[in-house]
Amino acid sequence: ATTLGASAAARNRYFGAAIAASKLGDSTYTTILKREFTSVTAENEMKWDATEPSRGVFSYTAGDRILNQAQANGQKVRGHALAWHSQMPGWAQALSGSTLRSAMLNHITQVATHYKGKIHSWDVVNEAFADDGRGSRRDSSLQRTGNDWIEAAFKAARAADPGAKLCYNDYNTDGVNAKSTAVYTMVKDFKARGVPIDCVGFQSHLTDNAPADYQANLQRFADLGVDVQITELDIAGNNQTAAYTAVTKACLAVSRCTGITVWGIRDSDSWRTGTNPLLFDASGNKKAAYTAVLNTLNGS
Numbered sequence: 001a002t003t004l005g006a007s008a009a010a011r012n013r014y015f016g017a018a019i020a021a022s023k024l025g026d027s028t029y030t031t032i033l034k035r036e037f038t039s040v041t042a043e044n045e046m047k048w049d050a051t052e053p054s055r056g057v058f059s060y061t062a063g064d065r066i067l068n069q070a071q072a073n074g075q076k077v078r079g080h081a082l083a084w085h086s087q088m089p090g091w092a093q094a095l096s097g098s099t100l101r102s103a104m105l106n107h108i109t110q111v112a113t114h115y116k117g118k119i120h121s122w123d124v125v126n127e128a129f130a131d132d133g134r135g136s137r138r139d140s141s142l143q144r145t146g147n148d149w150i151e152a153a154f155k156a157a158r159a160a161d162p163g164a165k166l167c168y169n170d171y172n173t174d175g176v177n178a179k180s181t182a183v184y185t186m187v188k189d190f191k192a193r194g195v196p197i198d199c200v201g202f203q204s205h206l207t208d209n210a211p212a213d214y215q216a217n218l219q220r221f222a223d224l225g226v227d228v229q230i231t232e233l234d235i236a237g238n239n240q241t242a243a244y245t246a247v248t249k250a251c252l253a254v255s256r257c258t259g260i261t262v263w264g265i266r267d268s269d270s271w272r273t274g275t276n277p278l279l280f281d282a283s284g285n286k287k288a289a290y291t292a293v294l295n296t297l298n299g300s
């Protein structure tokens with residue numbers, strides 16, 4: 001096939017992009033968005049600070065714009081993110097303990113209920129592990145409500161939207177290392193105890209190369225009985241074409257890898273300013289990395 005989305009669909013996978021509601025009036029942007037992608041993620045519009053700016057006051061305007069535009073284009077929507085220590089609204093940053101715990105659970109219930117039946121996969125918890133090389137939980141106000149905050153979040157999300165796949169999502173978990181092994185151990189424990197979890201998201205904000213054990217890492221999670229998804233792919237540095245090829249091949253080689261999302265459309269849309277880590281240049285032209293991904297999806 002001739003687009004990322006159609007080529008991925010022929011391999012029974014989605015190919016998505018993170019998008020910003022503020023760019024939906026840019027015709028270069030929307031032309032690529034409609035043509036190439038079968039899934040979208042709101043880059044910021046479904047986060048806690050965006051959806052509950054004041055306690056108990058919910059604001060879905062920007063998130064709904066993304067959802068409605070996607071539905072009109074026949075695209076699926078990935079939900080991002082219900083519980084995350086970053087981009088918490090100021091009022092929630094001021095809470096702690098059981099008050100914060102119940103505010104978080106209410107937030108999850110309300111947002112997942114608002115979008116019930118419309119989200120294919122939710123990042124229920126984002127970035128809860130530390131980068132300390134020991135696989136610790138990240139210290140945060142959410143973590144300080146009790147180590148069971150993650151499973152409480154997943155249970156609330158399942159109750160609110162039983163049809164959505166519920167994912168744990170993180171970065172620097174793309175290869176086998178202390179952090180990814182800590183996530184692995186948590187997922188294994190959740191599966192053993194019946195805590196609802198369906199998928200793990202690997203953000204894959206990479207530089208130069210995918211880890212050599214990228215595919216093996218995806219596979220060990222899949223072997224636990226969860227789907228795996230590449231959720232925020234962008235690749236800085238030299239060797240971009242080869243690295244995008246390797247990531248795409250790895251997803252195709254793991255049967256439970258259900259899709260790939262790139263974190264933006266054009267280089268100029270990327271949060272990694274100045275690194276040009278995406279598949280389209282600032283003018284919307286296809287880059288060599290685009291062609292490499294397309295050809296890999298098409299098996300050539």
Ligand code: G3I
Binds near residue numbers: 043044086171232
């Ligand atoms: O919307 C305001 C705007 O009104 C204001 O004028 C402007 C001035 O700073 O800020 C705008 O908000 C910014 C927002 O992006 C929208 O552009 C925030 O400051 C900025 O912090 C925010 O950055 C986002 C970042 O998450 C926040 O942590 C990035 O766009 C977004 O790409 C990034 O995405 C994260 C994923 O959610 C989780 N994984 C890592 C990934 C990259 O950091």
